[in-house]
Amino acid sequence: MKGKGEDNGAGTGTGTGTGLKIAVAGLFHETNTFVPAPTSEESFREHWLSGNELVFDFYKGTTTTMGGVIDAAKAQGVDLAAGLYTEAPPGGIISAQTADVLLDAMVGSIDASADGLVLLLHGAMVSENYRDFEGECLRRVRERFGDKGHFPIILTLDLHANISGQMVQLSDVIIGYNTYPHVDMYECGIEAVELVIRLLRAEMAPCQAHAHTQMLVVPQGMMTEEGSMKVLMNRAFDMELDDKVLNVTVAGGFPYSDVKEAGMSFVVTTDGDAELAERYVNELKAFAIEQRESFNVSYCSPKAAIEQALAQPEGPVILAEGSDNVGGGGPADATHILEHLVDIPESTLMVICDAEAVQAAEAVGVGGEFSGYVGGKTDKLHGKPVLIQGKVRHLYDGIFQNVGAYRTGQQVDMGKTAVIQCGNLTLMLTTKRVPPFDLGHVRCVGLWPEDFKVIVVKSAVAWQAAFGAFAKQVIHVDTPGCSSANLLHFDYQYVNQPISP
Known part of the structure; x- marks a missing residue:
């Protein structure tokens, strides 16, 4: 990550002395096109912030990309x-009507007097009418503000971005997250501001090169602190030591978006040296293709995973159910593991999204006896409801603040939440889907990781930001779901062929 600035504390985002005005705006959604239900405008309206007062009040003091932009x-x-x-939780394809509402509102909100723009996008948004949603977004911004020579745009992207040629052509610099779990978003925001200022001062001439590997990599193979992904990142960092290199982005891609550009790709941005950019980007591509088998991950069945976990001398042992990954669009109510936990002999924690069950728990109150069917209510792919009988241990409004390295300080709303004690199983029921990215989501209801032998997480990798420091072992569980690591389960129609696997 080049161009890191210092953390000067939460600011208003309004500076004096340079005469420069920078706009910031963004649309953020990780679209899983295999999720049956579309993502509606209502999902985005739950986090819809426009103007300095609302944006700064929510994001100042947070380690988000926007927080970094404000401070820088x-x-x-x-x-x-x-x-x-605006952003919405990962989910199904965005409806055509919602897509146009989002694009019109975002482009229209950008200050017409701004000298340049920092644009915060995900990179894996898909709508019914724009499969390259981010490319369409950039096209509309360029249509209003002019080409690269007149109006600089620095684009920040998630590590799981499916980067298109249009995104590269219409942006001046692309800055992707370097970490998974994503704990460097703040630094990306700082870097984006510093680069747009350098562009406005004519201190550099960005030149981008883009290469696609024709590889679909599952999220579990993208851990940036281990394996081939770590080696790739280290190579990118070494390239960034070159004075002519402005940024190297390693995008693992999002394999659950069925789009032409899906898969791992790279963008190298140099200061006016096209040949160097091409050479570096092709080096990264060649290495990734050579190591493609190493990005695979091994799995076992729910029953075998539980047996392995119970056999471990100490816990917590993490059972990672990536097929119901909330961060990948999963409904968070899959029951393929839950059905084996009702009579488990060791202390176990699981979080399930089930608004109906939360209401039933509220009806009997704290200390009351709960009896009802939980989970498996979204679709047939994620299992059937499981009968749970136990005592209501806690009821909560579901509001907490992130306390870990992921989006530190940001407020999260799980909706009304209940904790049910069913023998050795502690079942946390939420009204809204919330990925296990932060320890605050269990701490807020009085739960602590070390109190459990087994913890089931509906996440591929990002759970590590919350539970990684406590985990004694990790077991990846193979269950059906819209984010399954077995990509052969999916019927791809748009991905460029040939593709691996």
Whole structure:
């Protein structure tokens, strides 16, 4: 990550002295096209912030990309004009009507007097009418503000971005997250502001090269602190030591978006040296293809996974159910593991999204006896409801603040939440889907990881930001679901062929 700035504390985002005004705006959604239900406008309206007052109040003091942008603008003495920033939880394809509402609102919210733009996108958004949603977003911004020579755009992307040629052509610099779990978003925001300032001062001439591997890699194979992904990242960091290199982005891709550009790709941005950019980007591509088998992950059945976990001398042992990955669009109510936990002999924790069950728990109250069917209510793919009988241990409004390295300080709303004690199984029921990215989501209801021998997480990798420090072992569980690591389960129609696997 080049161009890191210092953390100068939470700022208003309004600076003095440079005469520069930078706009910031964004649309953020990781779209799983294999999820049956579409993502509606209502999902985005739950986190719809526009204008300096709303954006700054929510994001100042957080380690988010927007938090980094706000702090960097203050540190660099530039005026920051916040347009629309909205995001929705990962889910199904965005409806055509919602897509146009989002694009019109976001593009229209960008300050017309701004000198440049920091655009916060995911990279794996898909709508019914725009399969390259981010490319369409950039096209509309360029249509309003002009080409690269007149209006600089620095684009930040998630590590799971499916980067298209259009995204590269219409942006000046692409900055991707370097970590998974994503704990460097703040630094990306700082880097974006610093680069747009350098562009406006004509201190550099960005030149981007893009290469696609024709590889679909599952999220479990993208851990940036181990294996081939770590080697790839280290090679990228070494390249960034070159004074002519502005940024190297390693995008693992999102394999659950059925789009032409799906898969692992790279973008190298140099200061005016096209040949160097091409050479570096092809080096990364060649290494990834050579090591493609090493990105695979081994799995076992729910029953075998539980047996292995119970055989371990100490816990917590993490059972990672990536097929119901909330961060990948899963409904968070799959029961393929839950059905084996009702009579488990060791202390076990599992979180399930089931608004109906939460209401039933509220009806009997704390200390009351709960009896009802839990989970498996979204579709047939994620299992059948499981009968749970136990005592209501806790009821909570579901509001907590992130306390770990992921989006530190940001408020999260799980909706009304209940904790049911069913023998050795502690079942946490939420009204809204919330990925296990932060320890705060269990700590807020009085639960602590070390109190459990087994913890089931509906996540591929990002759970490590919450439970990684406590885990004694990790077992990946093979269950059906919209985010299954077995990509042969899916019927791809749009991905460029040939593709591996």
